[in-house]
Amino acid sequence: MLFWHSQPENYHQHSTSSYLREALAPFFKHEDAQPSNENSTKMPPFQYVLCAATSPAVKTHEETLTYLNQGQSYEIRMLNRKLVEYTDISSKCVKSIVRVVFHDRRLQYTEHQQLEGWRWSRPGDRILDIDIPLSVGILEPRAHPLQLNTIEFLWDPVKNASVFIQVHCISTEFTPRKHGGEKGVPFRIQIDTFGQNENGEYLEHIHSSSCQVKVFKPKGADRKLKTDREKIEKRSVQDREKYQPSYETTMLTECSPWPDTPTVNSTSSTPSPVYHSSPSSYSITDGNCSPNQQGELFLPSCSDHLLPTSNPQDTQQWLHRHRFSPFCRLFSSFSGADLLKMSKEDFIQICGPADGIRLFNAIKGRCIQPRLTVYVSQQQTRNEQQIKPSNGEVYHALYLEELTIMELTEKIANLFRIPPQQVSRVYRQGPTGIHVLVSDEMVRNFPEETSFIISSLKDENSDGYNIVLK
Known part of the structure; x- marks a missing residue:
């Protein structure tokens, strides 16, 4: 559990003017480099400085990038610009929410899964701590x-405020192949500040700012x-003129508020991922497959929105169907x-061009x-033929898009609820009862809405089965 500890007296005796001058030194450097007409524009009410x-x-012309060491405490100085300008300011506290988020848009969409x-x-x-x-x-x-x-936290804008944060994850923990060093993904440190409404709730957005960072293992950022x-x-x-100078501190730049900003003391909790590990039951008998014993396969339709x-x-x-x-x-x-x-x-961006367009449609x-x-x-077996008339077979539709033998094998295996690896080969019964091995070319030349009777034969060379299309 977190507790707030009061600070020593000697810290609070530190003069306000010297504290602000020291904290805003890099900020004044940035402002001096800008034209005077930009200084006349409206400035944000708060300024955050990452040390x-x-x-x-x-x-x-690119955004600044700051390197951090994993687990090291870094100071963020929270300054009120109105205090610097010697203007009146309300003495009410404000609430700031600090979060570490992904910089890349693609990872932002999968943030919940990644975290x-x-x-x-x-x-x-x-x-973040x-x-x-x-x-x-x-x-x-x-x-x-x-x-996580x-x-x-709350803080009084009239007084000096400074929060020390620790980032415990490193950028390479979220790369696809766990590359080391510079291949890690960039993060964003974002601060959203809210004021109280008439009901005393911190819901009125005042200001948001962020900066781009990369987190390395201890001492990796220094190297x-x-x-x-x-x-x-x-x-x-x-060539040096094409690059920004390195500043001792990082100024967080104004940005849009984080969407649907939650409070961390909210009673709503994020659901944990659920992994279903129940095994699938399946069986194949010589010369016969029985989908009726496994249940009817549901096929999606246009009405299944x-x-x-x-x-x-x-x-x-829905995604499975x-x-x-x-x-x-x-x-x-x-x-x-x-x-x-x-x-x-x-x-x-998330699924790739082919699957992304198909999923969108x-x-x-x-x-x-x-x-x-x-x-x-x-x-049908002989017993089933005695019960059902010869013209009473039940057919199932298989919808093919890639027109390959692999796709056909997977569709048949899914239909009869068996693992695709249990199907060794797929044959088509030809003239005089010969078995012709089905290939991709044969699948591409199947006439539309062709019907087949499926039977299975035990593969003598493995534990699998051969499927015969009659």
Whole structure:
């Protein structure tokens, strides 16, 4: 549990003018470099200063980049510009929410999944923490156990306030192949500040700002900063002018507020990922497959739309029915409303061009016609033929899009609820009863709405079965 500790007297005796002058020194450097007409524009009410040096290897027109060491305490000085300008200010406290989020847009869409995966791999750890003993002027610090990347606290803008934060994750923990060094993903440290409304609730947004950071293992940020400086020093004078100078502190720049900003002491909790590990039962008997024993396979239709009221569990089932199983884990925490809000470009960025467009069309209710439809039915045993008439076979539709033998094998295996690896080969019965091995070319030349009777034969060379299309 977090507690607020009062600071020593000698700290509070530190003069306000010298404190502000020291904290705003890099900010004044930035302002001096700007034209006077920009200074006359409206400035943000607050200024946040992260006490960590910016990288010199950033080009002039790009956003600054700051390197941090994992677990090290970094100070964020919270300054009220109105105090600097000697204007009146309300003495009420404000609430600031600090969070570590992803800089890349693609990772932002999968943030919940990424953070939940980190939580499962690092049980008991937090992504963002407050170093309470070092922090000054903050009240009621909170860190909800389920929101690992968020902290919040109150502070009085009239007084000096400074919060020390610790980031415990490193950038390479969220890269696809766990590359080391510079291949780590960038994060954003964002601060959203809120004032009280007439009911005393901190819901009125006042200001938001953020900066881009990368987090390295302990002392890795110092080595990386040193390497960047050495590279820039080796460049010519003309090349150096293309890069920003390195400042000892980082100024957080104004940005849009974080969407649907929650409070970390909210009673609502983020659902944990659920992994279903119940085994699938299946069986194949010589010369006969029986889908009726396993239940009827549900095939999606154009009327099976995703609804805004669908919860994450319903959404997962919808993705399975529409053949988007590879992306179920990616969208494990998404409701129907979440997916319906996403654009085609969002799906393309997350799933790739082909699957992204297909998923977008399916969600928007656009019916996609399959390239080939075939009908299959199981071969009846003698006992079944005595019960059912010869013309009473039950057929199932298989919708093919890729027109490959692999796709046909998977469709047949899914239909009869068996693992695809249990199917060794697929044959088509030819003239005089010969078995012709089915290839991709043969599948592409199947006539539309061809019907087959399926039987199975035990493979003598393995534990699998050969499927025969008659």
